[in-house]
Amino acid sequence: MNFANPVSIEFGRGVLERLPDVLGPRGCVVVTTPGAVAREVLARVEQTCGSRIEAVLDDIAPNPTPKAATEAARGLSRVSADVIVALGGGSSLDTAKAIAAQRHPDLDDEWLASHLAEGAAFPEGFSPARVIAIPTTAGTGSEVTCWATLWDPKVRRKHSLAHPRLFPETALVDPELTLSLPRELTVSCALDALSHAMEAVWNKSSNPVSDALALRAIATLPRALRDVLGDPGDVVARASLQEASVLAGLASSGTRTALAHSMSYALTLSLGLPHGLACGLTLPAVLDLNGSAYPDRARLIGEALCATSLDSAVKDLYAFFAEIGVPEMLARYLPSLDPLDPLDDLDDLEGDLVVPSRAGNNLVAVGEGEGRSLLEGAVRELLAHRDGA
Numbered sequence: 424m425n426f427a428n429p430v431s432i433e434f435g436r437g438v439l440e441r442l443p444d445v446l447g448p449r450g451c452v453v454v455t456t457p458g459a460v461a462r463e464v465l466a467r468v469e470q471t472c473g474s475r476i477e478a479v480l481d482d483i484a485p486n487p488t489p490k491a492a493t494e495a496a497r498g499l500s501r502v503s504a505d506v507i508v509a510l511g512g513g514s515s516l517d518t519a520k521a522i523a524a525q526r527h528p529d530l531d532d533e534w535l536a537s538h539l540a541e542g543a544a545f546p547e548g549f550s551p552a553r554v555i556a557i558p559t560t561a562g563t564g565s566e567v568t569c570w571a572t573l574w575d576p577k578v579r580r581k582h583s584l585a586h587p588r589l590f591p592e593t594a595l596v597d598p599e600l601t602l603s604l605p606r607e608l609t610v611s612c613a614l615d616a617l618s619h620a621m622e623a624v625w626n627k628s629s630n631p632v633s634d635a636l637a638l639r640a641i642a643t644l645p646r647a648l649r650d651v652l653g654d655p656g657d658v659v660a661r662a663s664l665q666e667a668s669v670l671a672g673l674a675s676s677g678t679r680t681a682l683a684h685s686m687s688y689a690l691t692l693s694l695g696l697p698h699g700l701a702c703g704l705t706l707p708a709v710l711d712l713n714g715s716a717y718p719d720r721a722r723l724i725g726e727a728l729c730a731t732s733l734d735s736a737v738k739d740l741y742a743f744f745a746e747i748g749v750p751e752m753l754a755r756y757l758p759s760l761d762p763l764d765p766l767d768d769l770d771d772l773e774g775d776l777v778v779p780s781r782a783g784n785n786l787v788a789v790g791e792g793e794g795r796s797l798l799e800g801a802v803r804e805l806l807a808h809r810d811g812a
């Protein structure tokens with residue numbers, strides 16, 4: 424098994440200030456979100472980099488579409504900057520990678536759409552713009568992976584743009600940038616990180632390096648998240664959470680994700696669940712499934728969670744989710760749901776839960792019907808915890 428990751432990671436309070444040195448003499452485009460603007464993170468970057476910023480795209484929306492990424496790239500066609508600075512959560516980072524890909528010289532400006540829809544090949548000698556990733560959330564892991572997730576709600580499809588040259592050149596991981604992140608976004612992003620870590624362990628491509636990274640992330644994350652929720656201004660806890668996120672992202676960069684992510688895409692596309700909530704909510708159920716078939720893998724996760732058995736690890740995970748408010752978050756996206764009635768909000772998802780490119784990485788093979796049962800069981804269990812029920 425091979426593990427390789429080329430991203431140079433700079434970690435710690437204030438590393439944002441390193442951006443001018445990392446850029447060197449190169450000009451850049453900053454890609455970010457209205458949220459980062461409102462929280463004055465963009466202003467800090469502008470202050471730091473001054474005239475080296477040649478253009479700013481500050482309107483990146485959640486769950487970016489291929490069309491939005493192509494329009495963004497077209498809008499930059501007259502800008503000569505060598506580097507895309509991605510500032511924000513997964514949507515900014517993934518859009519930045521999609522823009523970077525389209526800056527390959529003389530690329531047909533319909534290429535991205537045909538690559539995603541019909542598998543058009545990467546151009547010969549693929550040479551995207553370089554990306555410097557500055558995450559302002561703790562969870563996406565996109566700062567250390569070579570893929571970008573793009574969404575097409577019209578045809579209910581999630582696309583992955585992936586190429587080894589799309590690894591960011593540098594990730595500046597500064598916990599101060601996450602201090603003002605709202606509670607639910609903090610929770611959802613942390614669930615994404617936990618999913619990357621667990622899915623690396625129950626993955627057909629797991630290896631000693633990905634295991635070490637993922638298990639450290641699993642062991643770190645629950646306490647770090649509790650501490651952050653107890654005191655959102657605790658920068659040491661924010662740093663622990665970001666550490667868990669980066670480690671989980673690194674683990675996942677070597678294995679890719681698996682069944683929980685597979686089932687999440689339909690939840691996001693059809694019901695609008697944020698990505699982290701969508702992939703996190705089935706983790707206890709998928710742990711139960713995989714752990715029963717592969718007890719050695721379950722033991723590793725159980726030890727990281729300080730649980731004495733698979734049963735207690737599953738139970739502890741549900742209790743942790745209840746403590747951090749997952750049932751209440753979930754219930755808001757399932758408005759017609761009553762735990763005593765059929766889960767009719769989930770009927771729409773039939774046929775979309777098992778995505779071979781992700782579910783196929785899972786140690787246990789699962790069909791669509793089993794996927795639906797797993798999801799239904801997880802939703803029932805979580806809602807039973809709602810409001811301490």
Ligand SMILES: [Fe+2]
Pocket residue numbers: 563615618619684698702
């Ligand atoms: Fe994810």
